[in-house]
Amino acid sequence: MEHAENRMGVLPVPRLVISMSLPIMVSMLVLALYNIVDSVFVSMYSEAALAAVSLAFPLQNLMGSVAVGTAIGVGSLIARNLGAKNRDGAEQAASQGITLALFGWAAFIMIGLFLSRPFFRLFSDDAELVEMGTVYTRWCLVASGAIFIDITLERIMQATGDTVHPMIVQLAGAATNIVMDPVLIFGLAGFPRMGIAGAAIATVLGQHVSALLSYLFVKRNPYVTLKPENRKLHVQTIREIYAVGLPSIVMQSIGTVMTSGLNKILVAFGMAPVSVFGVYFKLQSFVFMPVFGLNSGLIPIVGYNFGAKNPRRMNQAIRTAVSIATAIMCLGTLGFTIFPDFLLSLFHAGEQMRTIGEHALPILSLCFVPAGISICLMGLFQAVGDGILSMVVSLTRQLVVLLPAAWILARIQGLHAVWFAFIIAETVSLTLVITLFAWEYRRKVKPLFK
Numbered sequence: 001m002e003h004a005e006n007r008m009g010v011l012p013v014p015r016l017v018i019s020m021s022l023p024i025m026v027s028m029l030v031l032a033l034y035n036i037v038d039s040v041f042v043s044m045y046s047e048a049a050l051a052a053v054s055l056a057f058p059l060q061n062l063m064g065s066v067a068v069g070t071a072i073g074v075g076s077l078i079a080r081n082l083g084a085k086n087r088d089g090a091e092q093a094a095s096q097g098i099t100l101a102l103f104g105w106a107a108f109i110m111i112g113l114f115l116s117r118p119f120f121r122l123f124s125d126d127a128e129l130v131e132m133g134t135v136y137t138r139w140c141l142v143a144s145g146a147i148f149i150d151i152t153l154e155r156i157m158q159a160t161g162d163t164v165h166p167m168i169v170q171l172a173g174a175a176t177n178i179v180m181d182p183v184l185i186f187g188l189a190g191f192p193r194m195g196i197a198g199a200a201i202a203t204v205l206g207q208h209v210s211a212l213l214s215y216l217f218v219k220r221n222p223y224v225t226l227k228p229e230n231r232k233l234h235v236q237t238i239r240e241i242y243a244v245g246l247p248s249i250v251m252q253s254i255g256t257v258m259t260s261g262l263n264k265i266l267v268a269f270g271m272a273p274v275s276v277f278g279v280y281f282k283l284q285s286f287v288f289m290p291v292f293g294l295n296s297g298l299i300p301i302v303g304y305n306f307g308a309k310n311p312r313r314m315n316q317a318i319r320t321a322v323s324i325a326t327a328i329m330c331l332g333t334l335g336f337t338i339f340p341d342f343l344l345s346l347f348h349a350g351e352q353m354r355t356i357g358e359h360a361l362p363i364l365s366l367c368f369v370p371a372g373i374s375i376c377l378m379g380l381f382q383a384v385g386d387g388i389l390s391m392v393v394s395l396t397r398q399l400v401v402l403l404p405a406a407w408i409l410a411r412i413q414g415l416h417a418v419w420f421a422f423i424i425a426e427t428v429s430l431t432l433v434i435t436l437f438a439w440e441y442r443r444k445v446k447p448l449f450k
Contacts, residue, residue: 018324021297026167039053039278041199045195052120052133055133063108064151064252069245072245074159076159082160082223089237091230096241099232100238104148108142135200136196137200146210160224170210180206251390251395258403259277259281276344287332288371294324298317298321298376303382314445321376335365340358370429373430
């Protein structure tokens with residue numbers, strides 16, 4: 001354990017942030033790439049298939065929200081325990097995380113089996129679209145055990161200072177998905193032509209490869225051991241995990257409500273705007289995923305040094321992360337503004353999709369920089385165990401501001417005005433984040449200087 005403690009406690013902070021975050025950022029970029037490639041192959045199969053995958057995103061996002069939110073709580077508790085030199089507490093948190101992941105899988109088996117078709121019927125009466133969406137979603141949700149286990153194990157590794165092995169895990173899973181996508185969708189190399197079901201199965205195969213590798217790497221981790229006796233539910237540990245994890249789950253699940261609500265607004269203008277919105281989410285992930293990776297590297301550093309009562313290193317880490325995130329987001333804004341036509345062409349966009357998308361993408365990209373700053377500042381809330389503040393920000397941004405603004409703009413000005421709701425929401429969100437950050441800093445960090 002000493003090596004990991006020394007690294008997060010004494011390594012020069014800018015170098016530490018980069019060394020901790022860079023492997024995660026690379027793995028997140030690969031994850032974004034394979035999400036884009038997945039949609040590209042689906043769009044080659046049919047435009048209806050692309051629309052089905054776009055409509056399926058909220059349920060996939062809900063699943064990811066539960067998996068990631070729980071894992072964030074596990075990782076935060078492990079990092080704080082390691083900083084306080086409490087290895088037993090860290091190991092208890094890690095083992096409880098695996099148990100909670102299995103409960104999450106059980107819940108999504110039920111959702112996949114019984115709610116997939118009713119969900120798609122909320123948006124369309126098109127039998128082909130509903131069938132495609134139902135098949136795709138059932139495969140992804142019923143076989144979701146791998147993603148729950150993989151994400152939990154990756155967060156355990158990151159919390160101990162190991163960010164290289166999670167990168168390898170993501171690379172392996174993404175490579176599996178990218179290779180198997182065309183094989184299963186179009187029936188290459190002797191496989192049957194499976195269409196949209198093939199896209200789902202390729203995704204599931206990639207997740208299982210990642211989960212297996214994660215398990216093998218965690219078994220060799222010298223800082224945290226998964227002990228069978230720690231797997232029995234422990235109320236206090238679960239309470240501490242979900243003090244951070246539950247707000248994270250709610251925060252990310254709000255994206256499901258927001259996306260579903262916005263799809264409902266957009267579908268009134270036809271399926272092309274829904275497809276554009278789905279394509280935007282795939283493309284923006286290529287910009288946002290590295291920043292989320294940066295945040296994933298930042299949280300254990302801040303959490304460890306909070307546990308070790310070293311506020312100066314916490315400050316340095318947050319400043320470094322904000323600077324890097326701002327640079328990444330500026331590049332993303334330039335790309336979306338200068339090359340919208342090229343980006344849309346990757347998805348075989350028709351004339352109507354291109355017309356809508358060329359207007360929408362530059363507007364939406366104006367949100368990138370404030371969003372990047374907000375993501376890094378909210379890392380403090382999760383690192384010190386106050387994830388509820390992140391939840392408040394997300395609720396305000398997506399439900400209180402974004403959806404009502406989009407609905408009003410759609411009614412008053414039409415489709416082209418809807419995209420400006422994102423700018424309004426992000427401006428309000430950043431203002432709230434800065435206010436809450438200042439309050440949290442005075443309450444939790446400033447007393448450590450004494």
